[in-house]
Amino acid sequence: MSTPPRRRLVPAYLATHGRTAAAGTHGLDRLSVLHAAADLPAGLGGEHRQLWELVRPGALTLAEAAAHLRLPVSATVFIAADLAERGALSVRAPIPSAQPVNRDLAERLLSGLRALK
Amino acid sequence: MDFAPSSSTAALVGDVRSGAPAYLPPTDPVLMKLMVTGPFGVGKTTFVRTLSEIPTLHTEETMTAAGAPVDDISRTPGKTATTVAVDFGRLTLTGGEFVLYLFGTPGQRRFLPLWEDLARGALGALVLVDTRRLADAFDAMDLVEEAGLPYTVAVNRFPDTPPIALDAVRAALDLDPATPLVEVDAREREGCVDALIALTEHVLDRLPQETAP
Ligand SMILES: Nc1nc2c(ncn2[C@@H]2O[C@H](COP(=O)(O)OP(=O)(O)OP(=O)(O)O)[C@@H](O)[C@H]2O)c(=O)[nH]1
Ligand SMILES: [Mg+2]
Numbered sequence: 001m002s003t004p005p006r007r008r009l010v011p012a013y014l015a016t017h018g019r020t021a022a023a024g025t026h027g028l029d030r031l032s033v034l035h036a037a038a039d040l041p042a043g044l045g046g047e048h049r050q051l052w053e054l055v056r057p058g059a060l061t062l063a064e065a066a067a068h069l070r071l072p073v074s075a076t077v078f079i080a081a082d083l084a085e086r087g088a089l090s091v092r093a094p095i096p097s098a099q100p101v102n103r104d105l106a107e108r109l110l111s112g113l114r115a116l117k
Numbered sequence: 118m119d120f121a122p123s124s125s126t127a128a129l130v131g132d133v134r135s136g137a138p139a140y141l142p143p144t145d146p147v148l149m150k151l152m153v154t155g156p157f158g159v160g161k162t163t164f165v166r167t168l169s170e171i172p173t174l175h176t177e178e179t180m181t182a183a184g185a186p187v188d189d190i191s192r193t194p195g196k197t198a199t200t201v202a203v204d205f206g207r208l209t210l211t212g213g214e215f216v217l218y219l220f221g222t223p224g225q226r227r228f229l230p231l232w233e234d235l236a237r238g239a240l241g242a243l244v245l246v247d248t249r250r251l252a253d254a255f256d257a258m259d260l261v262e263e264a265g266l267p268y269t270v271a272v273n274r275f276p277d278t279p280p281i282a283l284d285a286v287r288a289a290l291d292l293d294p295a296t297p298l299v300e301v302d303a304r305e306r307e308g309c310v311d312a313l314i315a316l317t318e319h320v321l322d323r324l325p326q327e328t329a330p
Contacts, residue, residue: 029238033141057138058138058141058143063174064174064207067175067205072179073178074178094148094149101320102324105149106240107321108211108214108215109149109210109215109217109240109317112210112215113217113314114314115211116208116210116310117310
């Protein structure tokens with residue numbers, strides 16, 4: 001294991017990365033979308049590097065990243081928060097957690113499902 | 118992009134973690150989550166695998182005896198932990214407007230604290246039931262009700278399932294008349310899509326009409 005991730009009460013990426021910060025937004029979630037931004041900061045290796053490399057070619061949700069890295073979701077949260085705090089990871093909130101699902105969204109989901117048939 | 122529409126990749130199953138990651142489409146999709154739950158061996162993993170466009174992924178979640186989700190049980194010595202396996206898959210809809218995640222999770226009551234955490238932000242749940250042991254579904258129904266999720270019950274029939282009318286299932290499960298009850302074969306895509314449609318219609322029914330304040 002690399003440097004043990006630290007617990008924090010307010011993930012710093014909420015303050016430093018755009019798009020979030022709406023009232024009621026809570027930190028990283030299984031469906032937070034992770035994508036590498038900028039270079040891997042010096043001094044971060046191990047699982048931090050693995051996560052950063054995993055989401056360099058494209059975006060994945062935190063849950064998918066955890067599964068690919070074979071890490072518990074909760075550990076992946078801390079690793080992602082470390083990277084985001086250093087600006088090495090962009091994090092986008094999953095829309096339903098940031099704002100409750102409304103009828104318009106549910107109707108569009110329904111037509112998307114019907115189109116599968 | 119490494120992104121393929123669901124229809125052409127639905128048959129793509131296999132072992133899970135070894136595969137290359139399927140990155141999200143560059144369309145900035147809205148991500149949504151539905152839970153797929155029910156008793157042991159009822160077909161949850163099969164259902165998720167049938168619908169997922171990516172090889173299903175798997176995480177292990179640890180819960181202490183006290184019920185708190187923990188990141189690493191080794192750092193909290195003296196506590197016993199339960200591991201809960203979560204299978205999940207993904208379905209891209211409307212050319213990348215939505216990505217729907219299906220979370221297959223066990224439906225035993227003792228998983229309640231973790232279950233609520235897993236279900237946070239979910240639109241609804243599909244509860245799979247086996248008519249040979251209907252009472253086993255009560256735990257899963259309790260979990261979704263306590264998480265406040267709208268749900269649909271899907272009867273998964275197995276070859277040796279004795280015939281039982283859906284009305285009788287509804288009565289035995291004491292379902293609310295508004296709760297949809299459908300039948301599926303978790304191995305068959307069309308019916309699984311129908312079950313998700315029934316669930317989404319129900320989710321929609323329960324959402325308030327948008328009226329200007
Ligand atoms: N005939 C039939 N068999 C099914 C169906 N769904 C699942 N099975 C079989 O039932 C067994 C259990 O299915 P799983 O999908 O592993 O069930 P599960 O709910 O994920 O099981 P646990 O995770 O162990 O609780 C497997 O052998 C499946 O192939 C179905 O609709 N019809
Ligand atoms: Mg399973």
